[in-house]
Amino acid sequence: MKIETQSIHVGLPAARPGEPVLSPLVPASSFYAHPDAGFSANDLSDAAPHFYTRWSNPTLAALEARLAALDGGEAALAFASGMSAVTGLFLNRLKAGDHLLLSNVCYAGVAEFAHDALPRLGISATAVDSSDLAKVAAAIRPETRLVHIETPANPVLRLSDISAIAGIAHAAGAELSVDSTMATPVATRPLDLGADFVVHSLTKYACGHGDALGGAVIGPAAAIADLRKTSLIHLGAALSPFAAWLILRGLETLPIRMKAHEDNARAVTAFLETHPRVRRVYWPGAASHPQHELAVRQMRNFSGMVSFVPDDGPALARQFADRLKTVAYAVSLGKTRGLLFYIPTGDLIASSFRLEGEDAAAYRDIAGDGVFRLSVGIENADDIIADLAQALG
Template sequence: MAAASGLLLGTLRAGDHLVLSDVCYAGMAELGRDTIPGFGIEVTTADFSNLDAVQSAVRPNTRLLWAESPCNPILRLTDIAAVAQIARRAGAALVVDSTLATPVVTRPLALGADWVVHSLTKYLNGHGDALGGVVIGERAGLAKLRQHALIHFGGALSPFNAWLIRRGIHTLSFRMRAHAEGAMAVAAHLESHQRVHRVIYPGLPSHPQYELARRQMTSFSGMLTFQVKGDGAEVARQFACRARVFTCAVSLGKQRSLVFYLPTEDLLRSSFTLSGPALESCRSFAGDGIFRVSVGLEDPYDLCRDLDRILDA
């Protein structure tokens, strides 16, 4: 978040306008809703899976468009090349938070984005033991940002965290292959389970944007969500009591599989202010509540047996 806020406050001035994805990492959504407007920067949220909605949100003073693909937590995708064109026509820059995809899976700069942001805390480090963030972009712009983000705002990475993250990055491509294989196996298993209402995984043909996923992602990463039939809170309790391989926890992208339950009403109360078609679009991915799963590096067989133990209880 230090990288993200350094980029926002390093590139925007009072009087500028930001178009922010209406569903994104909660910390980012809340920063855009509660903090950024206090600096005199106007913020409009838009459904970045809907190109007309993004186009309509753009104004003459729009300087930045902020997409997240896949977006946390509902795994809706943004057509990065198409949104980059909207940004270019508006004379604005496009930022893509590609944390959930990683550079192994999606290359936003090659698709026309101006800036890419990653939480290094997640897949790039890969072991859940260090915090960090990165902004990627052209050299001159980065030099300016470095001064704001590092010196003025103090968002400096500790040397030990930098060392851990650098060590993690060496195995990124191998880990991403295993995360994607595991996620595909778990997604297919869940999709065939009688207790499961719906699975959202970009690698499944049932994902509403499967064609875009195939075009834009070289594999499908390790994040999936699922909805259960009946009481999600009760299934969440079963996870807490019975899981042996999964850990019930937030965060994502580490070697261990993580799961947690997010009731949609809670999300709408705490982080996302949505109405009309934007609310319908969010609900079409999230239903009444999702289990967000970060598939780790365990044997998919063990993960599926763990899920059966919980869902069949």
């Protein structure tokens, strides 16, 4: 099946009279057990029936089957949030004495977890500009076990070459995980490019409606089964069945929504690139993006994320918050409605990314004193542009 069909049909009940035509919501927390069933997660086998929803649930199983199909993976595992999916993967694949190499521009919570929490467990972490393959190769250590990249990267939409980095990681005996939240499987399937795992915040484009939190890891069946036993069951970050059901509903329109997001982002980028209060605009689909050639090679859809550097960020942020009507001045991304938020560069460099020297200067060259991260919605493009124009003044 093509992706438009997979996004609707994978995980549905069998086509028999009396069966629902949609994946049912099963809110039960526990299920009838076999008298010989064990009480420990260590007894869990791949063929085990549903037992307790922290372990598995029919609605979550339908979501996981669909996610695996969309990303071309053997299996998927749903978590309560994108953050829990990333941290669960890190804690499963890394142990004391191991080394993590990650993008030095990525979701702030992931950067903070790598810098603050992992060292307390005896796991070292190095952040590197993953758009520079030479720097990635130079930062690999004998004890590197996992390379984690985010592409496009939050918030400046820097890209990383998944195929090339997979080759570097595998040559060193390490695995590669890719946070592909902003791209979605409509744009990029990292597993096809050599990655071992792909991570999504399902809260964003996958759900698409801003009404559910969720995360997922997709990869080899054996590794995902182990991830279920350790990071999901023992850490407890289980996705609720209702949230899973909402995300399943959202996935049905994902390919159509991503086309609309991309079309609107193209129009909004063209508008912003000519506005006198905007210094620079970043959108992978624009010829002006410094990595546009890689975007064309690696992405079948350029997504709806646009970042731009203003002439006066703090003042313009207040102006946007006061004046915007169609676009919401709010965090998050990937919703049907447009969302915009200002991210000061100094805050990220100091508190989240911990960039110094050359890396800090390089980020400032891209982001200036701060960037507006604009998640372009699927409203009429003319209405979005008119709202931005009146708010810019």
